[in-house]
Amino acid sequence: xxxxxxxxxxxxxxxxxxxxxxxxxxxxxxxxxxxxxxxxxxxxxxxxxxxxxxxxxxxxxxxxxxxxxxxxxxxxxxxxxxxxxxxxxxxxxxxxxxxxxxxxxxxxxxxxxxxxxxxxxxxxxxxxxxxxxxxxxxxxxxxxxxxx
Amino acid sequence: xxxxxxxxxxxxxxxxxxxxxxxxxxxxxxxxxxxxxxxxxxxxxxxxxxxxxxxxxxxxxxxxxxxxxxxxxxxxxxxxxxxxxxxxxxxxxxxxxxxxxxxxxxxxxxxxxxxxxxxxxxxxxxxxxxxxxxxxxxxxxxxxxxxxxxxxxxxxxxxxxxxxxxxxxxxxxxxxxxxxxxxxxxxxxxxxxxxxxxxxxxxxxxxxxxxxxxxxxxxxxxxxxxxxxxxxxxxxxxxxxxxxxxxxxxxxxxxxxxxxxxxxxxxxxxxxxxxxxxxxxxxxxxxxxxxxxxxxxxxxxxxxxxxxxxxxxxxxxxxxxxxxxxxxxxxxxxxxxxxxxxxxxxx
Numbered sequence: 001x002x003x004x005x006x007x008x009x010x011x012x013x014x015x016x017x018x019x020x021x022x023x024x025x026x027x028x029x030x031x032x033x034x035x036x037x038x039x040x041x042x043x044x045x046x047x048x049x050x051x052x053x054x055x056x057x058x059x060x061x062x063x064x065x066x067x068x069x070x071x072x073x074x075x076x077x078x079x080x081x082x083x084x085x086x087x088x089x090x091x092x093x094x095x096x097x098x099x100x101x102x103x104x105x106x107x108x109x110x111x112x113x114x115x116x117x118x119x120x121x122x123x124x125x126x127x128x129x130x131x132x133x134x135x136x137x138x139x140x141x142x143x144x145x146x147x148x
Numbered sequence: 149x150x151x152x153x154x155x156x157x158x159x160x161x162x163x164x165x166x167x168x169x170x171x172x173x174x175x176x177x178x179x180x181x182x183x184x185x186x187x188x189x190x191x192x193x194x195x196x197x198x199x200x201x202x203x204x205x206x207x208x209x210x211x212x213x214x215x216x217x218x219x220x221x222x223x224x225x226x227x228x229x230x231x232x233x234x235x236x237x238x239x240x241x242x243x244x245x246x247x248x249x250x251x252x253x254x255x256x257x258x259x260x261x262x263x264x265x266x267x268x269x270x271x272x273x274x275x276x277x278x279x280x281x282x283x284x285x286x287x288x289x290x291x292x293x294x295x296x297x298x299x300x301x302x303x304x305x306x307x308x309x310x311x312x313x314x315x316x317x318x319x320x321x322x323x324x325x326x327x328x329x330x331x332x333x334x335x336x337x338x339x340x341x342x343x344x345x346x347x348x349x350x351x352x353x354x355x356x357x358x359x360x361x362x363x364x365x366x367x368x369x370x371x372x373x374x375x376x377x378x379x380x381x382x383x384x385x386x387x388x389x390x391x392x393x394x395x396x397x398x399x400x401x402x403x404x405x406x407x408x409x410x411x412x413x414x415x416x417x418x419x420x421x422x423x424x425x426x427x428x429x430x431x432x433x434x435x436x437x438x439x440x441x442x443x444x445x446x447x448x449x450x451x452x453x454x455x456x457x458x459x460x461x462x463x464x465x466x467x468x469x470x471x472x473x474x475x476x477x478x479x480x481x482x483x484x485x486x487x488x489x490x491x492x493x494x495x
Contacts, residue, residue, distance in 0.1 A: 011350075018393050022314060075309075081306065085312075091309050092309065100308060104304070104305040107307055108306060108307070111204070125305070
C-alpha cells in the first residue's frame with residue numbers, strides 16, 4: 001500500500017513536469033487590458049449620463065444596468081464567450097462577466113423548460129458569487145458597524 | 149479450445165486461427181464541422197456542417213448522428229438492418245441516452261455500453277466475442293459523442309466566457325460504427341486485452357490524458373506479456389484520446405516497463421485536430437477513437453497500408469459529482485488487435 005502511494009506521488013510529479021502550465025503573464029496582461037477597457041466603457045456611460053443631467057445617485061445604477069444589458073446581449077450574440085476565451089478574468093470579474101454567467105446557463109438550459117431549466121439553472125455559475133458575496137458584505141457590514 | 153492468452157487476453161478465431169476470426173466488414177464515420185476541418189477531414193464518410201444534425205437539442209443531435217452511423221455502417225456492408233443481430237453502442241451522456249434514444253428507431257437488439265471514451269473498444273471486444281462465439285453473424289459496434297452535449301454534461305454552459313487550460317481536450321462530435329461479421333471481407337479482430345481500472349491519483353478533470361496514461365500502460369504491458377509480442381509486432385499502436393500530454397506520459401511509462409513506443413505509436417486525439425484548431429491537448433470523447441478508426445485507420449487496413457494495428461480506446465471514468473467531491477479519476481483502456489487483409493480466408 002505504501003508502495004502504491006509512493007508510485008502515485010511519483011507519477012503526479014511526472015504529470016506536473018509533462019503538463020504545460022497556463023501562460024500566467026500573457027494571460028494577466030490580456031486580462032488587465034480587456035478588464036480596463038470594460039471599465040472604460042463603464043466610465044464613458046457614466047460620463048454621458050452625468051452630462052445628460054442624470055443625478056449622481058442614479059448614474060451608478062443606470063451604468064450597472066446598461067453594462068449588464070451589454071453583457072447579456074453579447075452573450076446572446078455568442079460574442080462574450082470569445083471575449084472570455086481571450087481575456088479570462090478580465091471579462092469575468094467586471095459586472096458584464098456576472099451578466100454572462102447568468103445568461104449563459106439560461107440559454108443552455110432553455111430546452112429543459114422555463115421552470116426546471118431556465119429558472120433552476122440560471123444561477124448555476126453565479127450562485128456561489130451571490131451566496132459568498134452576500135456573506136462577505138454582511139461580515140464587512142458588521143465589522144463596519146462595530147468599529148464605527 | 150484456445151480462447152484465452154495469459155491473464156486478460158481474448159483470442160478470436162477457431163483454435164486461434166486468425167483467418168477465421170471475426171472481421172470488420174464495413175465502417176461508417178460521421179463527424180461535425182470542426183472534425184471535418186481537421187487533418188483527417190477527407191477520411192470521414194460524412195462531414196456535417198450543421199452541428200445540430202437537423203435537430204433542436206444537442207442530445208437529439210447526438211442520438212441522430214448515432215442512428216445515422218449505425219444505419220450507414222449496415223448499408224455499407226451490404227446488409228439490411230434486419231441482418232444485424234445485435235447493436236452494441238455507448239456514449240458519454242447520463243444513462244447513455246445518446247445511444248439508446250438513437251437506437252430506438254433502429255429496432256435491433258441493443259446492448260448499451262459505458263466505458264467513457266473507451267466505449268468503442270469495449271463495443272468491438274464484446275461484438276467480436278458475440279460473433280466468435282457463434283451468437284451472431286453480424287453485429288454493429290458503435291460509439292458517439294458530441295462537443296456541446298458533453299460540455300453541458302461535464303463542464304460549463306457553452307456561452308460562458310471561460311478559458312480552457314492547456315491540458316484540456318476537445319470532445320469530438322460524431323459517431324463511428326463498425327460492422328463485425330462472422331464472414332465476408334475485412335480486417336480481422338484477432339485478439340483483445342480487456343483493461344483493468346487503474347487510478348494513479350490524478351484529480352484534474354482538465355488533464356484526462358494524464359489520468360488515463362497509466363491505465364493504457366497497464367493494458368499494453370499486459371497485452372505484450374499475454375501475447376508474447378512487443379510493440380514491434382504492430383505497424384501502428386493507436387490509443388483513443390490521451391492527447392499530447394498523455395501521449396508523452398505513456399511513452400515515458402512504457403519506457404520504464406522496457407518497451408519503446410517512439411516508432412509506431414500515435415493517439416487518435418492527437419491525429420484528429422490540427423495544432424491550429426485550438427483543441428489544446430487534442431480530441432477526446434467516445435467518438436474520438438470511433439471516428440478515427442472508422443474513418444482513417446480502417447481505410448489504411450483495407451488498402452493494405454497497415455498490416456497489423458493495436459487500437460487502444462481509453463476512458464476516464466469519473467462524473468461531475470465525483471470530481472466535485474474531490475475524488476481522483478479511475479481510468480481504463482481496452483486493447484484490440486486488428487489485422488489487415490493479408491490473411492487469406494481458409495474457412
